[in-house]
Amino acid sequence: MRKRSKYKPKGVRLDAVTWVINGFRSINETGDAALHLKIKNHSSLDSLRTGTATKDDIDNIIAALNVTEALSRINIGEDYAKEIRAGQDALFEIAKRGINRDNRFIARGPELMAINEAYEVHDAQLEVCTIAQLEKALDIVNAEIKARKARVIK
Numbered sequence: 001m002r003k004r005s006k007y008k009p010k011g012v013r014l015d016a017v018t019w020v021i022n023g024f025r026s027i028n029e030t031g032d033a034a035l036h037l038k039i040k041n042h043s044s045l046d047s048l049r050t051g052t053a054t055k056d057d058i059d060n061i062i063a064a065l066n067v068t069e070a071l072s073r074i075n076i077g078e079d080y081a082k083e084i085r086a087g088q089d090a091l092f093e094i095a096k097r098g099i100n101r102d103n104r105f106i107a108r109g110p111e112l113m114a115i116n117e118a119y120e121v122h123d124a125q126l127e128v129c130t131i132a133q134l135e136k137a138l139d140i141v142n143a144e145i146k147a148r149k150a151r152v153i154k
Helices: 016-023 032-050 055-073 078-100 109-128 131-146
Strands: none
Touching: 016 131, 032 055, 032 109, 055 078, 055 109, 055 131, 078 109
């Protein structure tokens, strides 16, 4: 039996010039992709508001707030680090309670207000960031998860 190697070759970009040029474009210039992302994020937040949030909705909100924190690390909205952290802490508490209640995620008033403020920062960041900055933020989030620096909800 052959040992499985951990080596995985990186993907090859067939058109590197287009990839670099697109990196300078704003997310809003992508058209439908940014709109679908915002709709998905806000529909998840709305289901949390109404008390009908599922685990997928909570995962969407977690992903949005993680990207918000990563964008603030690369100097897009770094002035709002306190609000972002408060939103993440509130979401962490909601998720912990929801897991203990058989995936019934219900937010309290102050928690929902903190998450709303973090979402406002997230929307403002998406208005000004480029595709390359968003990809860098996603890389930061993935590296944090891979290094096990992210908080685990149990």
